[in-house]
Amino acid sequence: MRLEVFKTLWGDTRPWHHAIEEVKTAGFTGLEARIPATNAEAQHQAHLLQQATMPYIGIAMTGGGVVPKQDATLESHLNDLRAIVERAALMAPRFINVLGGNDRWSAAQQADFITQAHAIGQEAGILCVFETHRSRILANPWVTLDVLPQLPQEVLFTLDISHWVVCCERLLNDPADDFSAFFERVHHIQARIGYDQGPQIPHPTAPEHAAARQFHQQVWEQVWHAQKARGYTLSTLTPECGPDGYVHTLPFTNAPVADLWEMNTWIGQTEQTRFQTLFPQ
Secondary structure (H helix, E strand, O other): OEEEEEEEOOOOOOOHHHHHHHHHHHOOOEEEEEOOOOHHHHHHHHHHHHHOOOOEEEEEEOOEOOOEOOOOOHHHHHHHHHHHHHHHHHHOOOOEEEEOOOOOOOHHHHHHHHHHHHHHHHHHOOOEEEEOOOOOOOOOHHHHHHHHHHOOOOOEEEEOHHHHHHHHOOOOOOOOOOOHHHHOOEEEEEEOOOEOOEOOOOOOOOHHHHHHHHHHHHHHHHHHHHHHHOOOOEEEEEEOOOOOOOOOEOOOOOOEOOOHHHHHHHHHHHHHHHHHHHOOO
């Protein structure tokens, strides 16, 4: 089994060709980014990716921005996804990572959305996977475990466990915290290191946050072993340190305390090395 690392475009507002060059320089494989808002933009970005022979993971957000509109209905979220998937098809994504629904929905509503959203992807011939993300479906690990048995077995997920850590205000390493049933259905990892009071530690190498880093790395390793057991020959990971209140800043100046790309490069290259040690070719 091998690992492919993708560069996130979260916090990177430059034209995509700049990011494509950074991907190559860092030894990563491709880009993960929101699906463009128009067909014309999607076609333009697809051309850049094709020129670079670079794979792409699309991100679909339904019902508004990162935090959904609170009056958006389940059906309106599904309608958003249908339109987004249609644009995504122009870009031939490896798969689509869906930030969908609302954390206020019951487990039954979340399962209903995921089941129908999965079918939308199937109709388009594109795999949709569903992310653990605050303000969205699967925001809470305990509700997620209630959602899981209500879903078709072929439904897969993106794991960003940093969201669960800050949601629960603790590292989820108690012996009672058994998420193996969920880990066995994780398709993609978003690798950001959270801690009990926030979704992103100041820097992934900070010694004062070593316990958080080790916890996240152990979880990613559990996912890799589960994928290996399922017959995966390829795993994907996107380091996702980001802006917008995630990166720590200095008071009064709002200056970031660390560089996002440097942090993401460190995570990506470190996890490539760890993966190769665990699964030598």
